[in-house]
Amino acid sequence: MSQPIETEPQDGPVSATPLLRIDGLTLAFRGVRALSDVSFDVVPGSITAVIGPNGAGKTSLFNTVSGFYRPNSGQVYFKGQDITRLPTPQRAKMGLGRSFQNIALFRGMTVLDNIKLGRHAHLKSNVLDALFYMGRARREEAALRADIEERIIDFLEIDHIRHAPVSALSYGLQKRVEMARALAMQPEILMLDEPVAGMNREETEDMARFILDVREEWGITVLMVEHDMGMVMDLSDHVVVLNFGQVIAQGTPAMVQSDPEVIRAYLGSGDVGDLRRKLQAGAIAEGVV
Amino acid sequence: MTQPGTDHVLEVNNIEVIYNKVVQALRGLSLVVPRGQIVALLGSNGAGKSTTLKAISGLLALEDGELKSGSISFNGQSTARLAPQQLVRQGLSHVMEGRRIFEDLTVEENLVTASYALTGRGGVKPDFDLVYSYFPRLHERCKGLAGYLSGGEQQMLAIGRALLAQPQLILLDEPSLGLSPKLVEDIFTIIARINAERGVSMLLVEQNATLALAVAHSGYIMENGKIVIDGSAERLAGDPDVREFYLGVGGSGEARSFRDIKHYKRRKRWLS
Amino acid sequence: MDWAYLFEISLTGIASGGLYALAALAFVMVYKATRVVNIAIGEMLMVGAYLFFTFAVTFALPIWLAIPAAVLGAGLLGAVIERTMIRPLLGEPPISVFMVTVGLASVLVGLVEIIWTADQRRLPDFLPNTPVMVGDAFLAPKVFYGALIAVVLIAVVLLVFRFWRGGVALRATASDPAAAYSMGINVPRVFSLAWVVSAMLAAVSGIIVGSIGGISSSMGVFGLSVLVVVIVGGLDSVLGALVGGLLIGLVEALAGTYLGGEYKLLVTFIVLVIVLMIQPYGLFGTHEIERL
Amino acid sequence: MRIGTLKETYIADAALFDSRTQQTWLVLGAALLLLFPFMASDYWLYLACLVSINVASATGLNILTGYTGLVSLGQAAFMGLGAYTVAILEIRVGSPFLLNLLAGGFVAMAGGLVVGIPSLRVKGLYLAIATIAASFIAHFLFANTAFTGRTAGLTLPPASLFGVVLDTSFRLYWIIVPVTLLMLLGAANLFRTRVGRAFIAIRDRDISAEVLGIALLRYKLLSFGLSSFYAGVAGGLWAYFFRVVTPESFPLSMSIFFLAAIIVGGMGSILGGILGAIFMTMVPELLKLAVGLLPGGSELTVFLSPVRTVVFGLLIIGFLVFEPHGLAEVWRRIRRFFHLWPFRN
Amino acid sequence: QAGEDIVIGGSIPMTGVFAFAGVGINAGIADYVKIVNDGGGIKGRKLRYVPEDTGYKVDVSVAAFKKITSQNKVNLYYGDSTAFSRTINPELERTGNILMTGASFATELNDPVKYPNQFLVGPDYTEMFGILLRHIAKEKPGAKVAFVYSDSEFGRDPIDTSEALAKKLGLSVPVKIMTAPGSVDVSTEVIKLRRAAPDYTIFHGYILAPIPEFITQGKQMGMTSKWMGTFWTMDSSTVMKMGEAGDGFMGVMPYRYYYDTSAKAPMLDKIRQLHPDYQSTAYIQGFLAAMLFTEAAKRTLDAGKELNGKNFKAALNSIKDFDTGGLIGVPITIKGNSIPVGRVYKADMKAQKMVAASDWIAL
Ligand SMILES: Nc1ncnc2c1ncn2[C@@H]1O[C@H](COP(=O)(O)OP(=O)(O)OP(=O)(O)O)[C@@H](O)[C@H]1O
Ligand SMILES: Nc1ncnc2c1ncn2[C@@H]1O[C@H](COP(=O)(O)OP(=O)(O)OP(=O)(O)O)[C@@H](O)[C@H]1O
């Protein structure tokens, strides 16, 4: 698709301990090996991309990190701590924020409530506070509302829809709300699963700008899965390539992009040109697939 | 319209669609698909592309949508009185957004469901081998549950199902969604092949404009429920706005980097 | 331990379970095609029995005519139910459709009371009445022949699902009606078909059950046991209906005999809870695929 | 949109009754509730108390089913737990009235927690049926232990508060209605906070809720617990109101009644629970009234009960087919019509 | 015009599962009230009957009670079920204005201390069993008697006490079988019953189902037991519905059947005059209830006492050797809350009638 772009390879921020360390992760579903012995590090302050063919195990990797799947073996370290056995909700509290490949917004709530929900793990009020709605619950809600309105909603330019029910939003806006909710989780690492799938070039550019800003202005580390190579190659500092659950390559975008294995398994020729014309000219033989 | 006078397999005339009796999604949209051609339908999120396809295939009612006015004709015959399954049986297949395969059926059973489209076509037999020849991968997984296929395989299955119905026209809604670059290439190659080899017409909704314009003969661009530009694929690919907003080509004619995106944007000319 | 007694009781229990299985089959038909948990299954069974009563007693038709007439009448009712209350809810969440059937149960009970009053009635005997002996064990003839009919019908349905592509169409419709439409499947027809066949099966089951226990407007409580059966067997499994039916029949018989009548329901519900804790989708139910 | 208030803080924006219109209605409503007992006959007071008890229980079920998406057919059984607790305490211990009510709530809550345990594994309608199982087990216990008086049940003396014996609908009204109002306020508050949001998230998509930091089991249990606490307190009030508690007092059909009430009223809406419970409790009475007014009404009474059964079913079906959001939505539409009345500028 | 009307309120199950009885009860009460009023009322005061349908549901009954009592000054009341009688009892005691009876013969209600303002129009369920057991003991000393009853309050009511009584009468109870109420498959229970090989089987807590099935299957299996029932099963039309299985079915009945002309019964003549067609035993129960209400009111007025529950009850208890116009075959005396008299009848399917199988038995 898009041509390699000459950008200076970014110097990854120098830091000794990785923010997130995946160490020998293996995950199998009734025979299907979704991940086998996957290891890589995510450096604080970086934008790291995980790419790979469909079914390579990228989403499964995210799910394992965020606790939805339990790995068969291997460890996940976050901020130096082994979180492999940590209950799912506590990981969110530690600062793992994420969005979902197949939009997982809560359709019965407004945009604002969806975003508020992201903060859940950081709030303290309990049922009794909630039932009486005095003191802590009241203060907390007010502070939350202020923070979300003034920082996140403004930042992502979604103030016009904040009272709309999410079910009435178009796909692109829903993706944006997903990102807002992930940001409300006050993450130290933001995991985005295909943030620009189904968006056209213009919308993709908007999203790319938000991702860059999240890193630059908020200092949040980003780990993303994405099939839009143009964006991945332009934004990321580090790219990990998975195939059949295994890491087949990792490194700077430029390195990965020229790796023949990656090209064969994932990128393809990158040269669609004028398919129709070629076909008519008989340039594409049967059975290339 | 493109090439007036040619035989149009599909004509959509000035349609308006309303969801839930309040949300107006289409406002007087018209388009045609000439027989044997691929027509691309581009547009931003929420423009109403999927709605257009659903209006054509008659699936609107299932989502509380309603065709308020306008007309649609398939093979010169109005679709207004036809139930969705009748349309399919007459040769109009719709590959829906998000693949919509039957997750708890096997791959093979998914294809069997598609054979219902051949009902009433005088003994036309479903050709499973044809599908497997285009998608050998499906053959390997034919006994497995479709719910566990990877995204690309599911998309193949969705197109395979449509193919099995031996249609004259396929409505394709974002076939590249969530697929790896290589698979996207593969899928589009197959789309182009199916069109070229079997003469199936297609109406293709796609966000990846580069690819869509590479396979299509002609295209439409829609915004807010209306068509804003149309023309041959070559013409659209040359349009400066299309280049900027859909193809990501900067003013200099060079592909723009995502790192250099500005915080303000130029307005699209067709919006003014 | 009196083994002969145990054998006799178990035999009767399993045979009675056959009747559960038949009603459960009616339930599963609807669930398989439309994903509707039809809590009104007991009431549909009751209506079938009342129709039979009307044809056989009020109109004094011969039995061989009254049965098909009642079954057809029930089929018609199934079609009406599907058309007026189920199809409009296509695409609504499962709870809504479930609640519609709750309403339906109430409507059917009310209608039966208006038309036939709430009095208990007896159905004419039409099953052979010479006792069936299995070794020394006695088996009530009605129960035996009822179970026989049930097993035959279930076998037929199993075969149909095995060899007819309509079975696939049914499941496809259940899994995603919109997509099924776009495959060329006549979704409304599948919906009607499922409800009509289900209502007819329920009627057969109702006629047998009613001829054993008599009929009344509270006959619908039979549906409660059927519900237990389908949950234990798995909502969408024909085989589950059969196995669940026989199992629950056996459990009820044993509990009733060795613990006392008040334990019948209790024990079956405990069995239900245990099965669910081990197998959340019943013994043979399809697991929902949950992916993020 | 709204006039009369300029919201300067987010706190004000999050208030339950934020416009002057709403506050006016609130005052009017309160006045009506205060005056009602002095104007109504014993029959209407009886209905008011019954409605109030049903509102409390329906609201509890709404928390569980409407907001958290866990369908329960055990609400009546939880009411039974509350009622039996209250009866036993009143008869054997003689502890103070309000304490007994609370105890009834907590015992029911404990029952709810036990029933809620499978909810992590067992989903959807499988769970609903499992709750039927729970309610049968409860019924069995009520009907077969000496402690609960077996099938005959328990008869309890009237409650007394500050020396006043609460033995008439008039006197009980002053307890039942305020307790219900308190519970309603609590429920409304709940959905302004993280707890309520977590419930809704679980309803909409539980697996992703967990990844967002919501401890699923904890919140599902919490919802079961709260809902059955509401049922327990309602059951306690019920016990004081009818003063006879038997196993047959809380049949499965009562659980279905509450489900029907929140459907007709509007699932996942506090107002819906209220309207639904009022409406469904009053329907049989209104029907009777209507039949009485009809010419030849006396002959029709022969059909009254089955007609009531049919109407009950038709209401459920009708609302689901034609007005899935229930009376609450109808009410919103009416309100939109009158908009700011009586403060139209 | 000598005073206010005397009001009989009624929570009557005119619809629902108990409608077959409720309709009869309603007609019985209404007819007797008409007879009284046609005869000039009670000391010049008219009787007024205000019924409401309950569908045999407790909550509806209670609502009906509240409605009727808040719109009328009610003196007498007819309730439809044990649960209602129990639920409304505190209210009766609190207001003290009303004397009540109803369709329930629950043993529990036969307690003047706990239920001072209520009475039963016949023997309670335990007393019904007593009458049957006494009959059995006489017919076949030392017989084996099986109890088959429904899992409901109604069904369980007399079982434990009656088992003790059977022992006392030298009878044995080899098996007690509890089933779900109503139309259920009882095949396993029949097997259990056959094992016990009883000489008599008493059904209680059912109306019709599953009695015929028990008898049919039992006979098919070669059982020789005699089959018996209690009041609510014993209406002629109900027993006749049993068909072949019902031939020889026996049971206890405190009243004479509509068509019983074996002795002089002026009240039955009157009923037959009013209605040329068969009237159910429920009708007679309602009729008799109204008769006793009237008698209690009359005696209270005669004594010049205030019309309230306590005085009504006292008046009722003052009844000695009262002639019911033949509805009950012997003169009655109401000592406590019940009228412990009855007789065993037996079904004759050929004649489609119930015929007396014993003399009147008073406990
Ligand atoms: N819950 C599950 N049960 C069984 N198999 C699963 C499950 N989830 C994922 N898989 C399998 O694991 C493999 C990896 O799936 P995953 O969703 O992680 O792929 P992916 O890399 O995210 O693909 P895509 O780019 O299409 O999103 C696939 O073969 C898939 O079928
Ligand atoms: N079921 C629905 N109910 C209500 N509104 C809907 C529904 N489906 C779509 N809409 C609205 O109709 C408009 C057009 O939606 P449509 O799905 O056709 O857009 P699209 O062009 O396909 O966008 P995308 O690229 O995101 O798929 C949107 O504004 C959307 O909010």
Ligand SMILES: [Mg+2]
């Ligand atoms: Mg993925």
Ligand SMILES: [Mg+2]
């Ligand atoms: Mg779309």
